[in-house]
Every structure is written in structure tokens, then in C-alpha cells.
Amino acid sequence: MSPRARQWATALVSGLLFGAGLVIGGMTDPRKVIGFLDVGGRWDPSLAFVMLGAVAVHFLAYRWVRGDATPFFADEFTLPTLRRIDAKLVGGSALFGVGWGLGGYCPGPGIVSLGAGSRDAFVFVSAMLVGMLLVARYESWRASSTGARAEAPSRGPAAAR
Amino acid sequence: MTEFTPFASLAGGVLIGLAASLLLLGLGKVAGISGITANFLLGQPSERGWRGAFLLGLVLAGFVLALMPGDAGGQSPRSLALVGAAGLLVGVGTRVGAGCTSGHGVCGMSRLSPRSLVATLTFMLSGVITVTLLRWLGGGA
Numbered sequence: 595m596s597p598r599a600r601q602w603a604t605a606l607v608s609g610l611l612f613g614a615g616l617v618i619g620g621m622t623d624p625r626k627v628i629g630f631l632d633v634g635g636r637w638d639p640s641l642a643f644v645m646l647g648a649v650a651v652h653f654l655a656y657r658w659v660r661g662d663a664t665p666f667f668a669d670e671f672t673l674p675t676l677r678r679i680d681a682k683l684v685g686g687s688a689l690f691g692v693g694w695g696l697g698g699y700c701p702g703p704g705i706v707s708l709g710a711g712s713r714d715a716f717v718f719v720s721a722m723l724v725g726m727l728l729v730a731r732y733e734s735w736r737a738s739s740t741g742a743r744a745e746a747p748s749r750g751p752a753a754a755r
Numbered sequence: 756m757t758e759f760t761p762f763a764s765l766a767g768g769v770l771i772g773l774a775a776s777l778l779l780l781g782l783g784k785v786a787g788i789s790g791i792t793a794n795f796l797l798g799q800p801s802e803r804g805w806r807g808a809f810l811l812g813l814v815l816a817g818f819v820l821a822l823m824p825g826d827a828g829g830q831s832p833r834s835l836a837l838v839g840a841a842g843l844l845v846g847v848g849t850r851v852g853a854g855c856t857s858g859h860g861v862c863g864m865s866r867l868s869p870r871s872l873v874a875t876l877t878f879m880l881s882g883v884i885t886v887t888l889l890r891w892l893g894g895g896a
Binding site: 602610614631638667670671672673679685690702706717718721724726728 | 757758759760761763764765766767768769770771772773774775776777778779780781782783784785786788789792793796797804805806808809810811812813814815816817818819820821830831832833835837838839840841842843844845846847848849850851852853854855856857859860861862863864865866867868869870873874875877878879880881882883884885886887889890
């Protein structure tokens with residue numbers, strides 16, 4: 595297998611396993627998600643166990659990354675670099691939480707349910723993509739208008755991303 | 756309303772952890788689904804391959820789910836309009852906040868990232884408040 599094919603195969607298997615885990619764990623059932631968030635009502639703590647099981651296992655993988663390791667089929671690890679806890683993080687997360695509580699879906703389960711033919715999921719995922727696109731548009735508009743007003747003349751309009 | 760299923764949920768969680776670990780150790784990538792989705796569409800074309808393969812895996816898992824007997828999941832108790840609004844909020848929120856339950860919740864917390872811990876607590880709290888408010892407003896859970 596070529597290196598690229600190995601990467602794609604690994605990603606495919608990862609997605610399959612991830613999806614299976616979401617289904618078995620109950621995350622693809624919006625009622626179960628809402629039940630988990632309904633702390634003051636008919637509380638179903640099941641999803642806490644999903645998170646627990648996932649983190650318990652995945653934590654070990656990150657321990658392995660600590661050393662000089664490289665990924666099996668790639669040259670390097672691409673880990674998040676942002677560090678600041680800022681308004682974007684908190685505001686964005688709060689908004690996400692509202693959407694999550696409103697519909698009972700988050701991105702992963704939405705996509706899995708889409709594969710299962712759910713009409714709800716189709717609506718959810720479509721709207722989610724629109725939301726993502728809107729943010730991207732806004733961000734590039736911000737970047738280009740900031741670039742145009744930049745003090746350093748060598749900085750020209752923001753390069754296409 | 757929904758049954759407490761500690762064992763199935765734990766098992767599902769372990770599978771998720773294994774899947775995320777496979778992506779990390781295999782490709783060095785974070786299994787943050789909001790990021791994978793957004794960057795599949797809007798990010799570098801050269802990175803589209805693995806992202807597309809991962810997303811395809813998710814979709815196929817759903818497809819297999821639908822083939823099995825029983826409820827094919829995916830029945831939100833909310834109206835379609837609310838589900839649409841929810842999608843919009845999730846799309847915007849996950850991009851602004853740079854992650855979701857998989858990215859911040861599973862991967863970030865496994866890395867002991869303070870950012871992800873704050874994000875996770877925030878969206879959990881926000882989710883709880885939302886569901887509680889909806890229940891009070893007579894929607895039922």
C-alpha cells in the first residue's frame with residue numbers, strides 16, 4: 595500500500611470505529627443526549643460513561659506521544675497550538691452547548707445519523723455546514739479588511755488562504 | 756425517559772477512545788469532528804483525503820446502523836425548525852470555539868489541555884441550561 599493509501603485506510607477505520615462507538619454509547623440518540631443534559635429533570639447519566647471510557651483510553655495514547663515518537667504513517671503530530679482561554683473559546687463553546695441542548699446533536703452523531711438516513715440529521719448537518727461556512731466567510735472578511743488597513747505597506751491585502 | 760446504560764455507554768466510549776487513538780498514533784491527527792468537517796470543506800485540498808476517509812467512516816457506521824433491526828437512532832424530540840436552528844448554532848459555535856465534544860471533550864481532555872477543559876465545562880453547562888430552560892418553557896425534555 596502506498597503511504598497515502600495507508601493514511602486513508604487508517605482514517606477510514608478510525609471513522610468507522612468512532613461511529614460505531616457513538617452508536618453503541620448512545621450518542622446518536624438525541625433523546626439520550628438531552629436526557630444527559632436534563633440534570634434537573636429525568637437525568638440519564640449514560641453519556642458521562644461514554645466520555646469516561648473514551649478519555650480513559652485516549653489518555654494513554656497521549657502519554658505515548660510524549661516521547662520522541664512519530665506517528666506510524668505520517669511524519670509528525672499535528673496537535674492544536676492555541677493556548678489562550680479567551681472570549682472566543684468560551685463564547686463559541688457556550689453557543690455550541692446551546693445548539694447541542696436544543697437539538698440533541700453534535701457534529702459526529704449528526705454525521706453518523708445522516709448515514710443512517712435520518713431526516714433530522716440531514717437538516718442538522720446542512721445547517722451546521724452553513725454555520726461553519728458563515729464563520730469562515732466572516733473570518734476571511736475580517737482578515738482582508740484588517741489587511742487593507744494595516745500600517746505596514748508591505749503587508750498588502752490578505753493572501754488567499 | 757431514556758434508560759441508564761452504563762455498560763453500553765462505557766463500551767461505546769472505549770471504542771471512541773480507540774478510534775481517536777488510532778487516528779493520533781497512525782496519522783498524528785486529532786479526532787475533532789467539527790474541525791475535520793470544516794477543514795474537509797474549507798481547508799487545504801491536500802489534506803482532504805484523510806479527512807474525507809474519516810468522515811466516510813462515520814457515514815458508513817451510520818449506514819450499517821440503519822441496516823440493523825431496531826431504531827435507527829436520529830429522532831430528535833424537537834421540531835425540524837429547532838433542529839435546523841440547533842445545527843446553525845453548532846456550526847458557528849464549534850468554529851468559534853475551535854472544537855466540540857470529540858475535539859475538546861475527548862481529545863483535549865485526554866491531553867489535559869486547560870483550554871479544552873474550560874471549553875468542555877462551558878458547553879456542558881450551556882447545554883444543561885438550555886435543556887432546563889426548554890423544559891420550564893413547557894417543551895418537555
